[in-house]
Amino acid sequence: MAVTALVGAAGxxxxxxxxxxxxxxxxxxxxxxxxxxxxxxxxxFGLGIGIGTLGAFGKLYGGPVVRDLLAVxxxxxxxxxxxxxxxxxxxxxxxxxNQTLLAFGYDRIQISGxxxxxxxxxxxxxxxxxxxxxxxxxxxxxxxIEAARAMGMPPGLLARRVxxxxxxxxxxxxxxxxxxxxxxxxxxxxxxxFGELTQETRQAAGAxxxxxTFFMAAGMLYLILSIGSGWxxxxxxxxxxRGQPELHG
Amino acid sequence: MTRPDGDVPQPEAIxxxxxxxxxxxxxxxxxxxxxxxxxxVVAVIGGSGSGKSTMLRCxxxxxxxxxxxIVIGNETVAMRPDGSPADRKQIERLRQxxxxxxxxxxxxxxxxxxxxxxxxxxxxxxVPRAEAVARAERLLARVGLSAKADxxxxxxxxxxxxxxxxxxxxxxxxxxxxxxxxTSALDPELVxxxxxxxxxxxxxxxxxxxxxxxxKFAREVxxxxxxxxxxxxxxxxxxxxxxxxxRSERLQQFLKSVA
Ligand SMILES: Nc1ncnc2c1ncn2[C@@H]1O[C@H](COP(=O)(O)OP(=O)(O)OP(=O)(O)O)[C@@H](O)[C@H]1O
Ligand SMILES: [Mg+2]
Numbered sequence: 001m002a003v004t005a006l007v008g009a010a011g012x013x014x015x016x017x018x019x020x021x022x023x024x025x026x027x028x029x030x031x032x033x034x035x036x037x038x039x040x041x042x043x044x045f046g047l048g049i050g051i052g053t054l055g056a057f058g059k060l061y062g063g064p065v066v067r068d069l070l071a072v073x074x075x076x077x078x079x080x081x082x083x084x085x086x087x088x089x090x091x092x093x094x095x096x097x098n099q100t101l102l103a104f105g106y107d108r109i110q111i112s113g114x115x116x117x118x119x120x121x122x123x124x125x126x127x128x129x130x131x132x133x134x135x136x137x138x139x140x141x142x143x144x145i146e147a148a149r150a151m152g153m154p155p156g157l158l159a160r161r162v163x164x165x166x167x168x169x170x171x172x173x174x175x176x177x178x179x180x181x182x183x184x185x186x187x188x189x190x191x192x193x194f195g196e197l198t199q200e201t202r203q204a205a206g207a208x209x210x211x212x213t214f215f216m217a218a219g220m221l222y223l224i225l226s227i228g229s230g231w232x233x234x235x236x237x238x239x240x241x242r243g244q245p246e247l248h249g
Numbered sequence: 250m251t252r253p254d255g256d257v258p259q260p261e262a263i264x265x266x267x268x269x270x271x272x273x274x275x276x277x278x279x280x281x282x283x284x285x286x287x288x289x290v291v292a293v294i295g296g297s298g299s300g301k302s303t304m305l306r307c308x309x310x311x312x313x314x315x316x317x318x319i320v321i322g323n324e325t326v327a328m329r330p331d332g333s334p335a336d337r338k339q340i341e342r343l344r345q346x347x348x349x350x351x352x353x354x355x356x357x358x359x360x361x362x363x364x365x366x367x368x369x370x371x372x373x374x375x376v377p378r379a380e381a382v383a384r385a386e387r388l389l390a391r392v393g394l395s396a397k398a399d400x401x402x403x404x405x406x407x408x409x410x411x412x413x414x415x416x417x418x419x420x421x422x423x424x425x426x427x428x429x430x431x432t433s434a435l436d437p438e439l440v441x442x443x444x445x446x447x448x449x450x451x452x453x454x455x456x457x458x459x460x461x462x463x464x465k466f467a468r469e470v471x472x473x474x475x476x477x478x479x480x481x482x483x484x485x486x487x488x489x490x491x492x493x494x495x496r497s498e499r500l501q502q503f504l505k506s507v508a
Binding site: 165 | 401
C-alpha cells in the first residue's frame, strides 16, 4: 500500500512536469497538436457542408447524370474505411498532382499537410453531409416551399430564405454528429505523419515512455473539445427550432 | 362577363382557354375555359377529384398545363409546345400578382406572423421595410390578428393561421386572389371567422377565384359559379341560376349530395 501511494505521488509530480507548457514539459506540443486538429476539423467540416449542400440539391433536383455521379460518390466514400481513403487520397492525390506538374515541366511540390488533411477529410465529410442534408431538405414541409413559389420567389432566394432555414432544424443533430466524427477523424492523419493531436501525443509518449499520462491527457483534450462543441450545437439547434412547439413528456 | 348588377363589363383579370392537364395517363382537365373580370368572385364547385385544385394551380403554374392558354391581365403566359413555362421571370412576376391561399395555410413556421407577411414584399418586391411593416400591421388589424404579429404560426389556431395566410397574400397587393378550399382543414367552429374575412374581401370588389365546398357561402358571395365535373365545366352561371335552378342532372345530383 505504502509503495503504491509513493509511486502515485511521484507519478503525479512527474506527470505535472511532463505536461508543462515549457520544456522539458510537452504541453505546448499537445496544444499545438490540438490546434491543428481543430483547424483541420473546422476546414473539413466546412468543406463537407459545402459539398453536402451542393450534393443534396444535386441529388434532389439534378439531372440523371448529376444524380448518378453523386450516387457513386456517396456510395464509394461511405463504403471504404476512412483510413484507407485517407491513404489513397493523400498519397495518390499528392502523387497525381506531382506527376501532372512534372509532365508540364514544373517542379514537384510539397503539399501542405494541413491543406491535404482538410481536403481529404472534407471529401469524406461531404459524402455523409450530402445524405444528412438531403434527408433534412426532404423533411421540409412541401407546402411551405410551394407557398414561396406561389408568391413568385426566385429559386435562389427560396433556397436561402425558406428551404435552408427550415431544413436546418432537421439537419443539426446529424451535422453535430458529423462534426464530432470530423474532430476524431483528424487523428487518422497521424498515419501520414501530420502533426495533429494524436501524432504529437505519440511523439511525446514515445520520447518519455509516459504513455498513460500523455494518452490520458489527449483523451481529456478530445473530451473537452467534444463537450464544448456539444454545447454550441445545442444552442444552434434551439435557435433553429424557434417557432416549433416543444414536445413534452 | 357582366356583373349581376348590370354594370358595364370590367377588364379581364384572368382568362383560361382550352386548358388541358394530364398526370401521366390520367387526364384531369379536358379543355376548361373560364374568364374572371376585375371584381368578379368566381366560385368553383365540384366533386372530389373533379380537377378543381389542378385548374387553380395551373393558373399560377404550380402545375404545368399540358395544353391551353392562360392570360393574366392582358399578358399571355409564354408556354413551350409541351405547356411548360418558357419564361421563368414572367411566371415569377405573374405569380406576384396572384395571391394564393391554400387549404393547409402553409405559413412559414420559422418566421413570426409579421415576418411571414413582409417576407415577399421586402425580399422579392423591394418594398422598403418600414412601409411593408406598416402595410402588414394594417392587414393584421383587418383580419383581427394584431395581437399575434410576433407569434410563430404553430402557436395559432387553424382559423387564425388561415386569416394570417390571407393577410400574407394581401400584403403583396395582388391583382387577384386564388383560394383553394380555404376552410376545408378547419374545425367547424373556426370556419366562420375565415369566411367572414373572405366575404369582406368580396364586398370590397376584390377579384377572386374560390374553390370551395361551402355551397351556402358560394351562393352568397359569388358573382359567377362554375361546376366542374370530370375535368370539364358541366354548367356555369350566376349563383341564383346554378343553385336555384340547376339544369344538368349531374349538378342536381351533386347539390343533393352536399346538401
Ligand atoms: N401531382 C399529381 N400527380 C398525379 N395525379 C394527381 C396529382 N394531383 C392531382 N392528381 C389527380 O388529379 C385528379 C384531380 O385532382 P384535384 O386535386 O384537382 O381534384 P379536386 O377537384 O381539387 O378534388 P378535392 O375536392 O378532393 O380537392 C385526382 O384524380 C387526383 O388524384
Ligand atoms: Mg382540391
